[in-house]
Amino acid sequence: xxxxxxxxxxxDVPIDTAYNQWTQFEEFPQFMEGVEAVTQLDExxxxxxxxxxxxxxxxxxxxxxxxxxxxxAWRNIDGKDNAxxxxxxxxxxxxxxxxxxxxxxxxGLKEKIxxxxxxxxxxxxxxxxxxxxxxxxxxxxxxxxxxxxxRGG
Numbered sequence: 001x002x003x004x005x006x007x008x009x010x011x012d013v014p015i016d017t018a019y020n021q022w023t024q025f026e027e028f029p030q031f032m033e034g035v036e037a038v039t040q041l042d043e044x045x046x047x048x049x050x051x052x053x054x055x056x057x058x059x060x061x062x063x064x065x066x067x068x069x070x071x072x073a074w075r076n077i078d079g080k081d082n083a084x085x086x087x088x089x090x091x092x093x094x095x096x097x098x099x100x101x102x103x104x105x106x107x108g109l110k111e112k113i114x115x116x117x118x119x120x121x122x123x124x125x126x127x128x129x130x131x132x133x134x135x136x137x138x139x140x141x142x143x144x145x146x147x148x149x150x151r152g153g
Contacts, residue, residue, distance in 0.1 A: 020144035031130035
C-alpha cells in the first residue's frame, strides 16, 4: 500500500533563489532529518544514504522531470520505493510557496506503524521548516543548476 505525504511552506526568498537552492541536492543533509549524504552521480541520478528509525538505507533516485522555477520530480531506481515532486509557486517578488508531494511504500512493522502515526508527514514538515531557516538565513543560494529534464526524457 502506497502512502502519500503532502506539505507546503512559504519561504521569504524570491522563487529563483528557492528553486536554485533546491537543485543543490548534496546540501540536503544540512536540513533533511536522517539524510547522511546525497551524491549527484550525473545530471539525472542521485545516490542517497539515510537513516530511518535506527536503520540505515541506501538507494538511487532519478530526476524524471525538472523545469526551472516550476518543479523537480523524482523516482527511486532501487532501494526505498519512493517518488515525488516539489513545485515552486511565486507569491510575490520576495516570497515563494514550496509544495512537496511524495509517495512511498512503508516497509516492515516499524515503518507501517510510523506511517499510521504520521511520522513521515512530520518529518517532511520539519525538513521544509529547516530549509526555510537555511535559505532565509543565507539570503542566497549556495549554487544553482538551471538545466531542464523533460518529462519522460
